[in-house]
Amino acid sequence: MKRILTCGAAVLLTAPLAACGGDDAADAPAAQPPASAASTTYTMADVKQHADPSSCWTIVDGKVYDVTQWIGQHPGGPTRIESLCGNDASGAFSGQHGNDTAPKNRLTTFQIGVLEG
Numbered sequence: 634m635k636r637i638l639t640c641g642a643a644v645l646l647t648a649p650l651a652a653c654g655g656d657d658a659a660d661a662p663a664a665q666p667p668a669s670a671a672s673t674t675y676t677m678a679d680v681k682q683h684a685d686p687s688s689c690w691t692i693v694d695g696k697v698y699d700v701t702q703w704i705g706q707h708p709g710g711p712t713r714i715e716s717l718c719g720n721d722a723s724g725a726f727s728g729q730h731g732n733d734t735a736p737k738n739r740l741t742t743f744q745i746g747v748l749e750g
Contacts, residue, residue, distance in 0.1 A: 666744035670696075673746035677721075680748075684719025686711070690745070692721040698743040 675690075675697045683690035689701045691714075704714045709729075717725060730736040 664738040664741040666696075666741050670744040670746055674749040675746045676749045681719045686715050686718065689714065689718035691717045691719070692748055693723050693726045693740060695748045696744050697746040697748055698740060699745045700740075700743050703739075703743060 677692075680690045680692055680697060683699070683701075686704055687701070688699075689704060690697060690699050692698070700714055700717075704711045707714050713729075726736075726740070
């Protein structure tokens with residue numbers, strides 16, 4: 634009887650946590666960039682002026698992102714982002730995240746414009 638109660642209590646206590654562990658981001662609607670991001674254009678020269686952790690802009694698939702605030706929050710550590718400041722990070726982002734929707738949705742929130750040309 635004690636074993637049944639212990640197992641039952643364990644199930645009741647851990648069941649809510651199991652729901653938190655899933656990848657709900659895959660089911661979440663795609664994040665939308667700020668409205669002004671679609672109409673604001675930047676050149677590669679503009680992006681290169683923001684090439685350090687205090688002002689970090691990067692490009693992924695023709696879109697410009699200000700990821701300065703994300704540097705300290707990135708799960709892979711700040712150096713993964715710092716090396717992309719002022720550069721086109723399309724290959725690095727795709728190589729690391731592939732078709733995972735959660736990183737793409739998160740990145741979208743940092744979009745500030747599109748690359749000219």
